[in-house]
Amino acid sequence: MRLDLLIIIVFLVLFTSLFFSVIKTVPGKMEYIVERLGRYHRTLYSGNNLILPFIDRIVKKVRKNEMVLDFPPHFAVTKDKAEVKAGFVIYFQVIDSLKYVYIVENPIQTLEDLCIVMFKDVISKKKLQELEVSRDIVNEGLRNEFNEKADFLGIKINKAELKKVVVIYENIT
Structure with a gap:
């Protein structure tokens, strides 16, 4: 019984961390440059954005204000x-x-x-x-x-x- 509970807790922790690594929130007046496997993929604009963990990487956070x-x-x-x-x-x-x-x-x-x-x-x-x-x-x-x-x-x-x-x-x- 305790082993099942431990497995469920570990699974929930892994799922939660994976879920939060997929969603990136970009603040206003900022843009994030995303590379996929080392090449430019796209630009993330302000708001919530989805990326693929372990494949996509934010390489630069650019300020858009004066x-x-x-x-x-x-x-x-x-x-x-x-x-x-x-x-x-x-x-x-x-x-x-x-x-x-x-x-x-x-x-x-x-x-x-x-x-x-x-x-x-x-x-x-x-x-x-x-x-x-x-x-x-x-x-x-x-x-x-x-x-x-x-x-x-x-x-x-x-x-x-x-x-x-x-x-x-x-x-x-």
Whole structure:
């Protein structure tokens, strides 16, 4: 009699653990990337989802809400050869989880490197006076440049803001 009860309890525990490993609850503003036997299978969206235990594996949990990257000041040279030091902030969110996970190994580091290069490029096309007077135009130019280049990562730049611009050397000609 006791052996039968023990077998039933073990069976119930195994069944319960298997049942809970089949159902995955994805919170809002998140997506889970699922691989089946080592290859991409599908994306789980918020809510309850079913997966096959031991065959399917969640490889990455992707946040879909807006995130912030704050860049320390970097040196750049303006169109009129003035050397400036300025930092900037970008607000971004992941729009394509598949690209975000599989295109590059570290998408945030890639985004940071890309933004620094694009920042220097945008500054090199502006005159010093434009940086000081028309900050909104420069911010819009930064956002547009970043969006154009960050699209392949599955990331959308919602806002880019240039922080305080410090003139290091002004070429007076």
